[in-house]
Amino acid sequence: MIPRQSLDPSLQTQTGKAVGDMFGRIAPVYDLLNRCLSLGLDISWRKALVQAAAPPSGGRVLDLAAGTLDVAAMLQASRPRLSVLAADISLPMLMRGRSKNRQGKILPLGADARRLPLPDASVDRVTIAFGLRNIRPRENAYAEIQRVLTPGGRLCILEFGSGGQRILGGLYNLYLTRFLPALGRLISRDRQAYTYLARTICEFPTAPALEAEMRTAGFSWVTGLPLSSGIVWLHTAGV
Template sequence: MGESASGSEAEPRTHFGYQSVAESEKAAKVAEVFHSVAARYDLMNDLMSAGIHRLWKRLTIELSAVRPGQRVLDIAGGTGDLARQFALRVGAEGEVVLADINASMLEMGRSKLLDAGVAGNLRFVQADAEQLPFSDNCFDCVSIAFGLRNVTHKEKALESMLRVLKPGGRLLVLEFSKPRHALLGKLYDAYSFRILPKLGQLVAGDEDSYRYLAESIRMHPPQEALKAMMQTAGFARVSFHNMTGGIVALHRGIKP
């Protein structure tokens, strides 16, 4: 019994927002959040960002340099905003794989894109970013938008993304980051912790999930730290572009 107790105490821990949880518990807790918010996810994105998230995603698409005939993997693709635009860019000869670990989000994305009539060159795969179920060197571009901060082992996920990219392929990480100015940071904190959870309760009937989302942003590595993580994972020519004063950053890296 002594060995069993010791083993339990030694289980690695990680953060779930500001909470400390066992690593084995985080994925299920994150899944609960996104099962809860899936139905109102698009509406809440528009309300939370006043529609600016569309501009962030548009710039991501532009900087991806995706061309007709290429293969793209969109991880944590949610309801398909990026996947739809990638599908239009790669055309009938290309392919876009929308991957998400959460079944509710994946189903929302599938339904939305099928209804829009743009799913002819799209494939939908439920997948864990840390263990991508794809062969080596098979994608020209990999993207992950507002998903990396929810991954338990970010380093492992980045290595998995590098593996599935072709040499010369590009990774794009669009994620909330650290505001570059103190005053903006204070205003952003006030909005995130006072207004956002109440908005989540009013629109989605879920205050706790949106409080977690605000906390998870603060626990995510800031710009330079994420850049270093990508370099450690093996990416070359890593750079980042701040948007909206650093509230969001787009990181890019190339597979050597």
């Protein structure tokens, strides 16, 4: 089990600033740890997200909780005429992604997903990879996403499945709750970040529960696709 008391109280209530500050601290090692801890699978998961988003050429995409710009860079590479906005609450994470935006085509934006500084109906797609878990209440982000999407627009979410379910006969759960926090702590030298990661995955709703939540929040349709035995899910929703 993940010890709750080892987390900063502000992270337990998951205020945007505390979570953003924590990501700011691990920004220098974030990409390396992503590759190591996912055994390189994160690249193919993000590719599936970009494929599902299928933005119109010349359209506008908002990548939310964009972190170090992995998804934003993939989106830009998939359609050179696309306008890509990359929003994140942590400026150090966005700064860390500068090397993936050498041509300056991606527009980084320091912003909270719950209060987006964008006009209504201003983007054709919203993507969010491994970000939704960090945002509370999720309903505030759903409302903002629906507000900024154009009619017929689409939200594509890449997120871990609920670690509360046994996956691969429990092997994955053991990895998640024991190995991942220990290795994350060793490499990042941050006592909280990777315990926080495991805990938020364990507490995250199952795919059907998340999809029901999104329908209640007003999305007109929602689909889900398990990746890597349900370790990760790709959810797509329409306004």
